[in-house]
Amino acid sequence: MKLQEYTSSSHNFEECMKCTVCTAYCPVLQVNPLYPGPKQAGPDGERLRLKDPFFFNYALKYCLNCKRCEVACPSGVKVADLIQAARIKYDNAPVKWRDRLLASTDFMGRLARPVAPIANAVTGLGVTKTMMDAMFKIDHRRTFPKYSPYSFEFWMGRHEKEQAAFSEQVAYFHGCYVNYNYPKLGKHLVKILNALGVGVQLLDKEKCCGIAMITNGMKTEATKHATHNVEVLSKAVDKGLMVLTTSSSCTLTLRDEYPSLLGVDNSGVRDFVMMATRYIYEKLEKGATLRFKPDYKKKVAYHTPCHMEKLGWGVFSEKLLRMIPGVEFTMLDSACCGIAGTYGFKRENYEASQAIGQPLFDQIKSVNPDVVACDCETCKWQIEMSTGYTVMNPISILAEAIEYEKEK
Amino acid sequence: MSNNEFDVIIIGGGITGAGTQRDCAMRGLRTLLIERSDIATGATGRNHGLLHSGARYAVNDPESAEECIKENMILRRIASHCVDETDGLFITLPEDDLAYQQTFVDACRKAGISAEVIDPELAKRLEPTVNPDLTGAVRVPDGSVDPFRLCAANMLDAKLHGGQVRLHTTVTGFIREGDTIHGVHTLNLNTGQERDFYASVVVNAGGIWGHDIAALAGVNISMFPAKGALLVFAHRVNNMVINRCRKPANADILVPGDTVCIIGTTSTRIPFEECDSVSVTPEEVTLLVTEGAKMTPALSSTRILRAYAGVRPLVSADDDPSGRNISRGIVCLDHEERDGLKGFITITGGKLMTYRLMAEIATDAVCRKLAVDKRCETATTPLPGSGERSYEEVARKIWEKPSTAQKAAAARLGSNASRIRTRNRLDEALICECEEVSMGEVKDAIEHLEATTLTDLRRRTRIGMGTCQGEFCACRAASLLANAHGCVEREREDLKGFLQERWKGNFPIGWGDTLREAEYTQWVYKHVLGV
Numbered sequence: 001m002k003l004q005e006y007t008s009s010s011h012n013f014e015e016c017m018k019c020t021v022c023t024a025y026c027p028v029l030q031v032n033p034l035y036p037g038p039k040q041a042g043p044d045g046e047r048l049r050l051k052d053p054f055f056f057n058y059a060l061k062y063c064l065n066c067k068r069c070e071v072a073c074p075s076g077v078k079v080a081d082l083i084q085a086a087r088i089k090y091d092n093a094p095v096k097w098r099d100r101l102l103a104s105t106d107f108m109g110r111l112a113r114p115v116a117p118i119a120n121a122v123t124g125l126g127v128t129k130t131m132m133d134a135m136f137k138i139d140h141r142r143t144f145p146k147y148s149p150y151s152f153e154f155w156m157g158r159h160e161k162e163q164a165a166f167s168e169q170v171a172y173f174h175g176c177y178v179n180y181n182y183p184k185l186g187k188h189l190v191k192i193l194n195a196l197g198v199g200v201q202l203l204d205k206e207k208c209c210g211i212a213m214i215t216n217g218m219k220t221e222a223t224k225h226a227t228h229n230v231e232v233l234s235k236a237v238d239k240g241l242m243v244l245t246t247s248s249s250c251t252l253t254l255r256d257e258y259p260s261l262l263g264v265d266n267s268g269v270r271d272f273v274m275m276a277t278r279y280i281y282e283k284l285e286k287g288a289t290l291r292f293k294p295d296y297k298k299k300v301a302y303h304t305p306c307h308m309e310k311l312g313w314g315v316f317s318e319k320l321l322r323m324i325p326g327v328e329f330t331m332l333d334s335a336c337c338g339i340a341g342t343y344g345f346k347r348e349n350y351e352a353s354q355a356i357g358q359p360l361f362d363q364i365k366s367v368n369p370d371v372v373a374c375d376c377e378t379c380k381w382q383i384e385m386s387t388g389y390t391v392m393n394p395i396s397i398l399a400e401a402i403e404y405e406k407e408k
Numbered sequence: 409m410s411n412n413e414f415d416v417i418i419i420g421g422g423i424t425g426a427g428t429q430r431d432c433a434m435r436g437l438r439t440l441l442i443e444r445s446d447i448a449t450g451a452t453g454r455n456h457g458l459l460h461s462g463a464r465y466a467v468n469d470p471e472s473a474e475e476c477i478k479e480n481m482i483l484r485r486i487a488s489h490c491v492d493e494t495d496g497l498f499i500t501l502p503e504d505d506l507a508y509q510q511t512f513v514d515a516c517r518k519a520g521i522s523a524e525v526i527d528p529e530l531a532k533r534l535e536p537t538v539n540p541d542l543t544g545a546v547r548v549p550d551g552s553v554d555p556f557r558l559c560a561a562n563m564l565d566a567k568l569h570g571g572q573v574r575l576h577t578t579v580t581g582f583i584r585e586g587d588t589i590h591g592v593h594t595l596n597l598n599t600g601q602e603r604d605f606y607a608s609v610v611v612n613a614g615g616i617w618g619h620d621i622a623a624l625a626g627v628n629i630s631m632f633p634a635k636g637a638l639l640v641f642a643h644r645v646n647n648m649v650i651n652r653c654r655k656p657a658n659a660d661i662l663v664p665g666d667t668v669c670i671i672g673t674t675s676t677r678i679p680f681e682e683c684d685s686v687s688v689t690p691e692e693v694t695l696l697v698t699e700g701a702k703m704t705p706a707l708s709s710t711r712i713l714r715a716y717a718g719v720r721p722l723v724s725a726d727d728d729p730s731g732r733n734i735s736r737g738i739v740c741l742d743h744e745e746r747d748g749l750k751g752f753i754t755i756t757g758g759k760l761m762t763y764r765l766m767a768e769i770a771t772d773a774v775c776r777k778l779a780v781d782k783r784c785e786t787a788t789t790p791l792p793g794s795g796e797r798s799y800e801e802v803a804r805k806i807w808e809k810p811s812t813a814q815k816a817a818a819a820r821l822g823s824n825a826s827r828i829r830t831r832n833r834l835d836e837a838l839i840c841e842c843e844e845v846s847m848g849e850v851k852d853a854i855e856h857l858e859a860t861t862l863t864d865l866r867r868r869t870r871i872g873m874g875t876c877q878g879e880f881c882a883c884r885a886a887s888l889l890a891n892a893h894g895c896v897e898r899e900r901e902d903l904k905g906f907l908q909e910r911w912k913g914n915f916p917i918g919w920g921d922t923l924r925e926a927e928y929t930q931w932v933y934k935h936v937l938g939v
Contacts (some may be wrong), residue, residue: 008709009642009643009710009711014711015711015925016875016876017876017929017932018841018842018875018876018879018880019879019928019932019936020880039841040838043875044841044842044844045812046643047642047644047842047874048812048815048816050644050667051644051666051667052819054800054815055812055815055816057811
């Protein structure tokens with residue numbers, strides 16, 4: 001009998017050897033002394049919480065869920081998962097209205113889209129921001145993402161037949177941002193894939209991935225979304241389709257957070273969900289070609305979103321951008337921008353959020369690129385608001401750099 | 409009165425010695441406790457930490473069972489901050505005879521132990537980690553008790569009643585005049601200072617080493633050193649004590665203790681010479697894990713933190729080779745009656761659970777000799793720290809918004825946690841991160857609980873008991889100790905010894921993932937800490 005060759009525990013917390021590397025990599029700890037740090041909040045705290053939930057520490061709410069601790073851990077401890085799981089399990093305080101509002105990206109999108117111009121004008125007003133700050137503690141210094149007057153799903157509906165004509169097909173999990181705020185990114189992806197001879201189809205009514213619900217303690221709602229999404233993803237996978245994404249956080253949630261934080265089994269679909277940049281890069285590696293505009297010129301600085309670091313796929317976005325003739329590429333230092341989805345919108349986190357992002361903002365300013373590239377929409381809002389530089393998804397840059405006649 | 413004269417000197421800082429000193433001191437006697445090492449270094453600190461309901465002994469040793477359940481109920485009252493009222497299960501597995509359950513339950517009831525037969529399904533709900541194949545379950549009032557805290561609380565209370573404590577001091581001989589013991593010659597092992605202390609009565613509470621102490625006084629007691637090996641797992645897997653419902657055997661008790669859980673034990677007779685250097689063999693580890701996994705399958709894949717062993721101070725009765733059948737009963741020897749040696753008493757046998765009763769019996773004997781007529785009050789007077797009902801209440805009373813470390817301190821010290829200084833952020837800084845021990849708590853242990861070495865600190869605060877086994881906390885705490893006694897060199901030696909001791913517990917379990925973890929820890933020591 002081979003005793004105890006391997007040991008295991010939930011989220012691997014017991015494998016922690018207290019080397020404290022995670023603590024050195026935590027962006028929050030460097031700016032917020034109230035946060036106990038990933039090791040404390042994660043594997044250390046877990047041992048006490050197992051004894052008695054009384055030992056749960058409410059300061060765990062300061063965790064960004066950036067997952068940098070997990071990337072740093074040499075022992076495979078799921079530090080951030082432990083922290084999020086503890087928050088879900090032990091934080092019994094009712095979810096604040098403000099957090100519900102911020103987390104319900106899907107619902108807010110549906111509400112705002114038909115009245116997009118008005119909604120955009122109103123959320124941009126100083127008086128609205130002051131009111132939201134006073135009523136909900138949503139920081140008045142924040143800029144809100146604009147809503148699109150039409151949804152991406154609506155646009156796809158009008159191009160369904162034309163997409164179905166392609167012999168090769170993929171499905172696209174567009175997420176709330178592409179659907180309600182920026183359908184253009186979706187269109188850019190369709191353009192590139194069409195140029196590669198691939199047609200795009202929607203899933204059978206996807207829902208918000210639920211990441212903001214998870215981090216805001218709305219487990220029941222998040223689990224509903226997860227169960228629904230796994231179901232519609234399965235339908236696509238059963239048809240033999242890969243499911244592409246353009247948001248790193250949605251991707252991480254669909255692939256990793258569903259099983260480890262919500263207990264939703266996604267083993268049948270996980271390996272078929274992939275960032276579009278990886279899919280396109282691999283296709284090009286295998287011999288597919290794209291025609292680039294001969295006169296395209298752009299100085300691009302790439303910021304790897306934290307969740308992209310966790311996926312380990314930043315390299316695909318980087319390689320794709322470097323492939324574009326005329327792109328002068330700079331890889332920005334690995335650092336968190338500080339927004340972490342809804343985190344930075346909360347008044348109590350504003351200062352910390354900006355302090356965390358400061359080194360990144362400074363580096364962007366010193367590189368002075370034409371555009372910052374980044375696969376995450378919330379990083380985009382944060383960087384645009386804090387530096388004034390335009391941020392584009394690598395997919396949008398690639399779409400802009402290629403020639404394809406059928407562009408609509 | 410000279411400061412080296414006492415009414416009674418107690419030799420041995422285990423739970424029996426500390427308990428006896430408390431009882432004597434509470435009855436108004438001038439007391440001195442002498443311990444060659446630290447409190448709770450022998451069998452007191454090397455067991456399960458099980459708050460026995462007595463159920464384990466009900467069938468074979470009804471007398472011990474009755475003592476256990478009575479003391480169990482007393483300890484819940486007087487030492488609430490040392491006790492975790494988890495309750496326990498006696499489970500029957502498919503390989504066990506279910507008929508034994510009835511014998512067991514009958515014996516428990518006879519001894520006054522509540523034993524409730526419950527549906528195996530209910531047992532699984534109460535304790536989800538229990539082997540799902542169980543065929544029967546009985547619920548009993550088992551629990552867990554922290555022997556270090558219990559020992560420290562007794563010592564502290566003795567001091568509050570005027571008692572004196574000399575740790576790291578060994579008895580080198582007895583001061584004897586004819587057939588009467590008048591005191592002891594001692595040597596302080598830290599300072600090298602030799603001193604004589606006088607008392608009308610000397611109590612030998614040396615546990616298994618009581619054999620040697622008696623020999624030093626010229627009398628013979630025939631002890632039976634029975635080694636028991638245990639394994640500590642790195643986290644609290646179960647929340648209820650789990651026992652096998654069969655005749656007591658090896659590795660059939662799993663106790664949740666604070667942040668860990670402990671499986672044990674074995675029972676092997678060892679020679680007296682080995683009592684100071686017991687170690688755990690690979691065969692014992694295999695036995696403990698294999699048998700433990702039968703009760704709680706998760707143990708086969710849960711990280712083992714360390715292996716350790718203790719020696720039961722049993723008193724020989726017959727030729728039982730393992731010592732399993734020897735009564736755990738209390739033995740109090742008045743050597744005047746037994747050997748014609750006046751002023752000398754030995755209190756031994758017994759167990760952690762019955763320490764208070766042992767202390768009461770020994771103190772009664774002391775009082776008889778001194779013609780003191782005072783009643784024992786240890787069964788009703790709470791120990792220092794156990795004033796509140798729960799550590800939640802303690803923490804909330806002391807701190808408005810307790811941090812995790814403050815909550816942990818409340819759980820360790822009870823209401824005495826209010827002693828911990830929180831004047832500045834440095835006091836709140838963590839020394840031990842695994843167990844959440846603040847600098848304030850370590851300083852408190854140095855100032856109020858007689859801690860002079862890292863190992864002393866470990867017993868009082870849990871530093872170094874967590875998953876990293878002293879990786880960072882040892883160095884941090886060493887600096888505080890060096891400050892406290894103003895000597896860096898001595899502390900460097902102490903640190904070396906402490907880390908060696910931690911490694912010792914790692915050797916018997918060094919394979920698989922544990923080996924990888926040990927290797928990584930080694931790197932941290934070498935390259936980060938420069939040890």
